[in-house]
Amino acid sequence: MSLYASGSQTVGPYLHIGLTWLNTARIAGPGVKGEHVTVQGRLLDGDGVGVSDGLIEIWQANAEGKYVHPEDRQKKTLEKGFRGFGRIPTDAKGNFRFSTIKPGRVPGRGGKLQAPHLSVTVFMRGLLKQLATRVYFPGESANAQDPVLKLVPAARRATLVAQRKSKGVLEWNIVLQGKDETVFFDF
Amino acid sequence: MSKLHGYRRFHPGTQPEYDFPFYASTAKRHPTQPLVIVPQTLSEITGPVFGTDDLKPADNDLTRQHKGDPIGERIIVSGRVLDENGRPMPHTLVEVWQANAAGRYRFITIRPGEYPWRNHYNAWRPAHIHFSLFGHAFLTRLVTQMYFPGDPLLPYDPMYMSIPDEKARVRLISQFDWENTIPEQALGYRFDIVLRGREATPMDDSPGE
Numbered sequence: 001m002s003l004y005a006s007g008s009q010t011v012g013p014y015l016h017i018g019l020t021w022l023n024t025a026r027i028a029g030p031g032v033k034g035e036h037v038t039v040q041g042r043l044l045d046g047d048g049v050g051v052s053d054g055l056i057e058i059w060q061a062n063a064e065g066k067y068v069h070p071e072d073r074q075k076k077t078l079e080k081g082f083r084g085f086g087r088i089p090t091d092a093k094g095n096f097r098f099s100t101i102k103p104g105r106v107p108g109r110g111g112k113l114q115a116p117h118l119s120v121t122v123f124m125r126g127l128l129k130q131l132a133t134r135v136y137f138p139g140e141s142a143n144a145q146d147p148v149l150k151l152v153p154a155a156r157r158a159t160l161v162a163q164r165k166s167k168g169v170l171e172w173n174i175v176l177q178g179k180d181e182t183v184f185f186d187f
Numbered sequence: 188m189s190k191l192h193g194y195r196r197f198h199p200g201t202q203p204e205y206d207f208p209f210y211a212s213t214a215k216r217h218p219t220q221p222l223v224i225v226p227q228t229l230s231e232i233t234g235p236v237f238g239t240d241d242l243k244p245a246d247n248d249l250t251r252q253h254k255g256d257p258i259g260e261r262i263i264v265s266g267r268v269l270d271e272n273g274r275p276m277p278h279t280l281v282e283v284w285q286a287n288a289a290g291r292y293r294f295i296t297i298r299p300g301e302y303p304w305r306n307h308y309n310a311w312r313p314a315h316i317h318f319s320l321f322g323h324a325f326l327t328r329l330v331t332q333m334y335f336p337g338d339p340l341l342p343y344d345p346m347y348m349s350i351p352d353e354k355a356r357v358r359l360i361s362q363f364d365w366e367n368t369i370p371e372q373a374l375g376y377r378f379d380i381v382l383r384g385r386e387a388t389p390m391d392d393s394p395g396e
Contacts, residue, residue, distance in 0.1 A: 001273025003381045007350040009332040046215035069233035108228045113282035126212030127204035171239040186222035
């Protein structure tokens with residue numbers, strides 16, 4: 001049997017009605033192993049105005065670089081209380097903030113390790129299909145060899161790397177249009 | 188480590204473009220640079236797994252989540268969640284504004300109304316229900332809308348019309364479901380959702396251990 005995937009439609013303006021029950025801004029609680037970080041930033045539209053009705057979702061591996069998923073068959077351990085999923089709505093000014101741990105390195109194609117990263121999905125009114133991007137970590141030597149970052153034009157790579165704001169706090173913005181337009185992926 | 192099994196790319200015409208002038212809000216909210224095409228890795232073919240623990244018992248009855256009976260026509264919406272190979276997708280979280288249910292789904296609600304909006308002169312959204320699904324991978328994530336058969340507003344709706352291929356568009360319209368209709372209580376509607384399916388063969392260069 002052969003079917004085509006259903007068409008995507010915008011999340012619309014009333015996403016708060018249906019999706020808030022799964023809001024999770026604390027992806028990793030204090031007991032979870034790894035380097036704890038807070039990631040904060042803004043979701044900005046083509047006028048540089050904060051998107052007040054946006055939603056981002058995060059998917060990430062644990063500190064050892066293992067995903068809580070049956071298809072991750074690496075011989076690494078999982079811990080209770082860590083799923084690796086976050087859902088964060090933007091506030092009235094388009095800000096978002098979440099706390100988590102820096103994930104370990106996960107394998108890419110051909111067994112080559114990827115640099116630590118968070119996978120991010122963006123939803124909002126005015127967006128007919130979600131956008132997918134990644135957050136990489138500042139000062140991480142593995143970034144230079146990351147097989148996915150290498151596919152991004154060099155001048156745009158910085159849009160995927162968070163900046164260190166203060167101890168344990170990273171800043172990363174999602175810019176929809178313009179000079180600093182964030183890189184979005186298709187796979 | 189056994190080989191990872193990747194997913195097919197979307198069939199041309201079945202998905203909306205980000206820049207779609209008929210839907211005015213896309214103007215400042217679409218990427219202007221082309222998306223960067225990257226290989227599927229473990230990061231994309233895994234995704235959050237949800238269990239029944241995440242749900243509450245009455246989550247599939249939207250008419251019982253508030254005090255008193257809601258006003259409107261009670262309907263039952265049910266359907267299957269399949270992949271592009273026609274296989275049912277069990278353990279898939281289906282979120283509906285505003286219920287949360289799980290391969291086959293079913294919920295009771297009130298038939299939504301049409302409402303005016305400011306996209307263009309005399310703009311009305313057709314009756315619709317929002318659906319959000321995860322599938323089994325980060326890349327199978329889908330947010331969509333279900334419409335109702337015979338709705339005269341559909342050809343005027345930018346969101347519905349944003350799906351280029353007519354056959355793909357029509358699949359967002361539910362079908363009247365006589366078999367699931369409850370006499371004197373609720374009309375039934377059926378809406379099957381298809382998520383991205385696997386490639387026929389595993390990826391050649393597996394990620395390794």
